[in-house]
Amino acid sequence: MKKIPALLISLFLITGCASVAQERSLKNLPENEFSVEIPEGWWKPNHINKYFITKDGAFLQYVLIQQRPIDLPYRHTKKKLNKGMLPQEAAGIIIDEIASDRRIFNFDVIENAPAVIDGHEGFKVLFIYKDKKGSAFKTLYYGFISGDSFFNLRYNAAMRHYFEKDIADFEHILSSFKVVKAKAALQIARDR
């Protein structure tokens, strides 16, 4: 019996901390060499140390924006991006990386096309997949190479309902995206 009050107190403390951790704000977004406008209602989970925002929770939809050193190896393919690559070739490597991920099932590319992001020649890939539990997701992935960096913006959402619901917000984020000079962003990305 002694243990029960202690357990309740611990539970109270833990849930108290959890609600603080889930505070819905855009605090602590990492610095990068880009800027974007984020529509109202989006927030960054505190435990994710990336430029990662969601509206209803990461499992339902998220936008992830990354600036990654061009020579940084990928996890699932040994192929590497390089400066001289055509956007189509870069898109091919991203597709290979995702398709080789063993946590991704029923992967299927719906569209693979050129795209211009903030004036940069890039690509957009629309794909669908399922996770291990069989939940279906749809992702719209934009990317381009600029200097020593590969920039990418992806919108991932549950295929039913959520993808269509928030696609306009992502398009707003995408159209507001600008590459800007910032301090040692590449070093930050490398250290991460």
Place this chain on the structure above:
Amino acid sequence: MKYLALIMVVWCLVAGCATPRPIPAISPLTADEEEQMIWRRAQKELDAINDSGMLYQNVEIENYLNRIAAKLHANSISPGFSFQIKVIKDPSLNAFASPNGVIYIHTGILARMDNEAQLAALLAHEIVHCTHRHSLRTLRSIKDRTQANNARVRELAQLLGINGSITSTSGYTRELETEADRVGLDLAIKANYDPREILNLFELLKQEIELEGIEEPYFFGTHPNVRQRIENVNNWLSEKYRGKITGIKNTDVFQSKISRLVLDNARLDLRQGRFFVAQRAVEKFLVIKQDDARAYFLLGEIFRQRGRQDDAAAAIKNYEKSISLNPSFPEPHKAIGLIHYKDGEKRLAKKYFESCLLLSPETIDRAYIQGYLKLCVTNGEG
């Protein structure tokens, strides 16, 4: 992944050094409640695999594999056990058995094999995991240890689902693996396969693991490690089977049956950027089927995507060979167009891009090609 890591930790804690409580290996297969629970859990996992798009669908290969399994199983301790062999699209060197008799073989390991005797050795090993009920024995061993020694570990194991199905994706204890090797070797010999081929398979894969720096997979993994397994097999062959080391290899039949799979798996290797392994596989395929346009195209892709010095020329040579074998195949046209486009040879690029679109107007990357064609024209080379 977090859970996987935790499971591995618990696994090491409770099972890693354990000698499982032996159950009579020849006991009739009457599944008790515990075993039924394992099978039910296994079936759920298998349903997930079946729906995942991971299965390599080729009835001819599946029938072939099932025939060999049946031949091996005929001499096993539980001939009533029902086996089903399936193939998973995965270039890694692995195979695993579900406790209810479904054996999965990765395309990666099948593609590396040379003959049917090697395949028989692998299948026999996995069959023994099922007939000798290694999942159940592992579960009981965990329960024994945790009940006797560590209730907290037991709780954690239950929490993480270790009491559920234990398919051997992560391997069993050293003793059970050795048993699977030893009894598997016996099954292969009784089915008249050349038992020395298991050694050749071990060697082949050991070389590749070293060459590619591949993470050593479970089948050739560390329980016991591959060197110990080679030594064990050598000892058994020289002691128990002295003078009986003969048997069939069925090299030609095997290679003809799995040739298409070799090519398909090479695509997966290429996807993962394993250029050398992919190249070797396509070259192996071309020894069997010399006039395959898709194989030459794939070889061209390997060179183009690797992008070393002189690779572009080697790529074009293979693409041209592919076109000569099948002029209506659009992919090599597009690939040659890309190489010329990047080299600034816009006139040549245009010619190949146009022929690609003519052959395949709805190709998925037509938007890129249309963009290149516009630039070819605006650059005054139209």
